[in-house]
Amino acid sequence: MPLQSEPPNVKIVIVGAGSVGVTTAYALLLSNLASEIVLLDIDTTRAEGEVIDLSHAAHFAHAKVRVARGYEDCAGATIVIITAGVNQKPGQTRLDLVKTNYRLFESVVPQVARHAPDTILLVATNPVDVLTQAAQDLSGFPTERVIGSGTAMDTTRFRHELGRHYRVNPRNVHAVIIGEHGDSQIPVWSLASIAGMRLRDYCRQAGVEYDEAAMDAVAQRTRGAAYEIIKRKGKTNYGVASVLVGIVEPIVKNNDAIVTVSRVGIYEGVGPVALSMPCKLNNSGAHMDVPLMLDDVEREGLRKSAESILEALNSARNPES
Ligand SMILES: NC(=O)c1ccc[n+]([C@@H]2O[C@H](COP(=O)([O-])OP(=O)(O)OC[C@H]3O[C@@H](n4cnc5c(N)ncnc54)[C@H](O)[C@@H]3O)[C@@H](O)[C@H]2O)c1
Ligand SMILES: *[C@@H]1O[C@H](CO)[C@@H](O)[C@H](O)[C@H]1NC(C)=O
Numbered sequence: 182m183p184l185q186s187e188p189p190n191v192k193i194v195i196v197g198a199g200s201v202g203v204t205t206a207y208a209l210l211l212s213n214l215a216s217e218i219v220l221l222d223i224d225t226t227r228a229e230g231e232v233i234d235l236s237h238a239a240h241f242a243h244a245k246v247r248v249a250r251g252y253e254d255c256a257g258a259t260i261v262i263i264t265a266g267v268n269q270k271p272g273q274t275r276l277d278l279v280k281t282n283y284r285l286f287e288s289v290v291p292q293v294a295r296h297a298p299d300t301i302l303l304v305a306t307n308p309v310d311v312l313t314q315a316a317q318d319l320s321g322f323p324t325e326r327v328i329g330s331g332t333a334m335d336t337t338r339f340r341h342e343l344g345r346h347y348r349v350n351p352r353n354v355h356a357v358i359i360g361e362h363g364d365s366q367i368p369v370w371s372l373a374s375i376a377g378m379r380l381r382d383y384c385r386q387a388g389v390e391y392d393e394a395a396m397d398a399v400a401q402r403t404r405g406a407a408y409e410i411i412k413r414k415g416k417t418n419y420g421v422a423s424v425l426v427g428i429v430e431p432i433v434k435n436n437d438a439i440v441t442v443s444r445v446g447i448y449e450g451v452g453p454v455a456l457s458m459p460c461k462l463n464n465s466g467a468h469m470d471v472p473l474m475l476d477d478v479e480r481e482g483l484r485k486s487a488e489s490i491l492e493a494l495n496s497a498r499n500p501e502s
Contacts, residue, residue: 193219197306203220218246255300260302311497313443332457359457365490371479441457
């Protein structure tokens with residue numbers, strides 16, 4: 182691997198040096214977006230081991246990688262990525278996961294916010310929408326500075342699946358998944374396009390039938406992708422790490438890229454609640470300047486998605502239920 186030029190003066194802290202955290206650290210290292218990557222984990226021995234290993238990879242890049250001594254090491258971070266938390270275990274309900282990780286955020290987020298009051302929080306821990314909102318509540322940061330990876334992952338998978346179906350490069354497919362990073366997510370069919378043409382127009386021009394059943398299968402594979410991976414390898418890490426780097430990049434480079442990420446807002450009259458919509462990303466965070474144009478079915482789907490996230494959030498906030 183060739184040595185790259187010096188990265189800009191950017192410090193990124195990753196809270197949670199588990200599978201997602203270290204894969205993200207490695208992807209960040211190779212992306213040359215940061216000059217300093219700091220890992221913070223309650224299991225300091227594990228974090229130390231990962232840092233020694235990563236620092237040998239860092240030899241080929243130009244970033245420093247180190248273990249945090251404590252939350253004071255969040256000071257001066259451009260972005261703090263939170264991947265700490267438990268994964269769903271067999272027999273555990275989604276609600277159990279919400280409560281455990283919500284409690285964890287109550288201990289982590291205020292400490293990050295105290296030491297890095299100007300940072301941007303990037304949440305990956307699941308359920309990511311609920312925890313993005315928890316992170317905003319607990320930090321008191323403005324909504325644009327608390328971002329969840331949300332459906333950036335699902336959007337990537339959606340474009341990948343559409344690209345395969347239509348046999349075009351996914352880069353030339355424009356399509357988004359909005360709402361919950363989970364079962365109530367909404368594929369925005371009304372805006373999906375290839376080469377500037379909506380899918381039905383594209384099919385007409387190509388002289389093929391718009392295949393409704395095939396499109397349902399695409400949406401189903403997108404929604405079910407994580408289950409399929411977890412069924413086989415017990416976790417997901419590479420996709421999410423690349424997506425996190427894809428969110429870090431436009432923030433650090435201040436390049437106004439539009440990425441589908443989760444942030445707190447009012448959606449279809451429901452909220453405040455965090456869910457994903459295409460947002461413009463720059464130095465000051467995630468911005469939703471231009472509302473997305475949706476059809477009635479999509480708006481109804483979005484309203485339902487917002488309500489189901491809010492329900493999960495309320496049960497997590499209430500320790501008695
Ligand atoms: N958003 C996504 O697309 C996406 C994809 C994959 C996984 N995830 C989520 O990311 C989270 C992490 O997954 P993983 O596979 O890396 O799990 P993991 O068990 O490998 O790592 C979790 C790490 O968090 C650490 N930790 C626990 N409590 C902590 C605390 N209070 N402070 C600091 N560190 C703490 C643990 O020591 C462990 O190293 C899970 O919630 C998972 O569901 C999200
Ligand atoms: C980022 O975008 C927002 C919304 O469009 C804008 O108000 C802000 O000035 C931009 N910030 C920077 C640093 O460019």
